[in-house]
Amino acid sequence: MTTSRRDFLSAAVTAAGAALTPELHHTHDHEHQAVPSDLALRVKALESLLVEKGLVDRAALDTLIDAYEHKIGPRNGAHVVARAWADPAYKQRLLTNADAAIAELGYGGMQGEHMVVVENTPKVHNMIVCTLCSCYPWPVLGLPPVWYKSAPYRSRSVIDPRGVLRAFGLDLPADVAVRVWDRTAGWRYLVLPERPAGTAQLGEEQLAALVTRDSMVGVGKVAPPQVGVSA
Amino acid sequence: MNGVHDMGGMHGMGPIQKEKNELALHENWEWRVFALRRAMGAWGKWNIDVTRHEVELVPPAEYLRMGYSERQFAAFLVLLPKRGFITPEELEAGKPAPGYHVATPALTVEKAATLIAKGVPANRDVPVAPRFQAGQRVRARNINPVGHTRLPRYARGKLGVIHRDHGVFVFPDTNAHFLGEKPQHVYSVRFGSRELWGQQAAPQDSIYLDLWDDYLDSA
Secondary structure (H helix, E strand, O other), X not given: OHHHHHHHHHHHHHXXXXXXXXXXXXXXXXXXXXXXHXXXXXXXXXXXXXXXXXXXXXXXXXXXXXXXXXXXXHHXXXXXXXXXXXXXXXXXXXXXXXXXXXXXXXXXXXXXXXXXXXXXXXXXXXXEEOOOOOOOOHHHHOOOOHHHHOHHHHHHHHHOHHHHHHHOOOOOOOOOEXXXXXXXXXXXXXXXXXXXXXXXXXXXXXXXXXXOHHHHXXXXXXXXXXXXXXX | OOOOOOOOOOOOXXXXXXXXXOOOOOOHHHHHHHHHHHHHHOOOOOOHHHHHHHHXXXXXXXXXXXXXXXXXXXXXXXXXXXXXXXXXXXXXXXXXOOXXXXXXXXXXXXXHHHHHHHOOOOEOOOOOOOOOOOOOEEEEOOXXXXXXXXXXXXXXXXXXXXXXXXXXEOOHHHHOOOOOOOOEEEEEEEEEHHHHHHHHOOOOOEXXXXXXXXXXXXX
16 A cells, blocks of 8 residues: 555656646547546545645545535526626626625635626627636636636637637627636636527526526627527 | 746647536546645645746646646645645655654635635735826836746737726735735736737727736836
8 A cells, every 4th residue: 555655656746847647638528538547546645645644634625625516606607697687786786896796695705706797798798718827706607617727718818819709609790899808816707798688588597597607708698598498 | 937828829729629518627636636735725835826836837848738637736746845744755655754743734624614705815905006097008017027927928018008906916926936915906907909919800809907016117
């Protein structure tokens, strides 16, 4: 046991500066990703060492993981968006003091300590990127998807935002101004997408069900409800 | 530092690949790295700017080859001995050195819940005068520090307009090197896409960056 753990961590030291594993292949079927099991074992060995030294508490690790794997995700943001669509006064508060308005619905915290909400309109399209790392508004969107953290999205969004949007299936006309928010500081941004047509009769919960993660990052629009599909 | 992490505007990184099932982290070990980094961060021996810079120091070829979590893990393995939590020998052996001290974990379940709910705000309630006001024209400084900075290369030397004053925040360029927080105003600054990228950009498009006082001159 000790021997095997030694092997794993020796290799882990190498990981800091040298080649270890083939790049993850972010294919459309992630089941086939070449995730190195030895990396998993190295992480496990490090965790054991840190636990043994009393530096980390496994229960606290589990609390963190459970929160971001199961509880905090884009449904929170969808709730915020739906409320803003349904309640003009709330929308006003959201656009002028996002922290307080988001806290009204019970959201806030790590990587969303300072929030700004930017509104999409028929003439303005906002999108969010973090070119330098992977800043993302966790309390309202959860942790970012792989593409958001990837070099293609980070490199291209600022120089060719319209091309990026086309890659996401959104071809914006020339009379729409694109605003790209590159997250360099402590502020985290959420896009308030346009409310789709045909939703006048919908309640807040039904509206929230329409709102996608991509629309709140600004790489998509919210599609109108599908005709003939009952809620 | 002018590292590969500062990739805004670079070409050749390939197509954006969406997945059918877009999980934030796919593998269990990635979640463990995610949580371990926060649990060790609770000791207060580093800050977010330190950890970001450590990731930037991952050699460029490695940085691009690695996925997000592997990169974070590599930086974490460098940071742990650097800040005295484990010795290189312990890392090598995979077990504590003989006669090691057993600490009491900094991050308890209760503190983890507080961290999730409150986060780690980077604003500072100190009276620092803003150097700029909304509507003012500014030029991002042409700086090329070897250390950490949050001023992307693509904006350096470019003209912008102050869109909004965000208030006073910790300055990453010093904070990442344990040289103090140097609190100062951060502004949302609007740059026309053509100012940044030339005629190929759409004239009506713009890029907004959050920039500190020390990154800007009036123009």
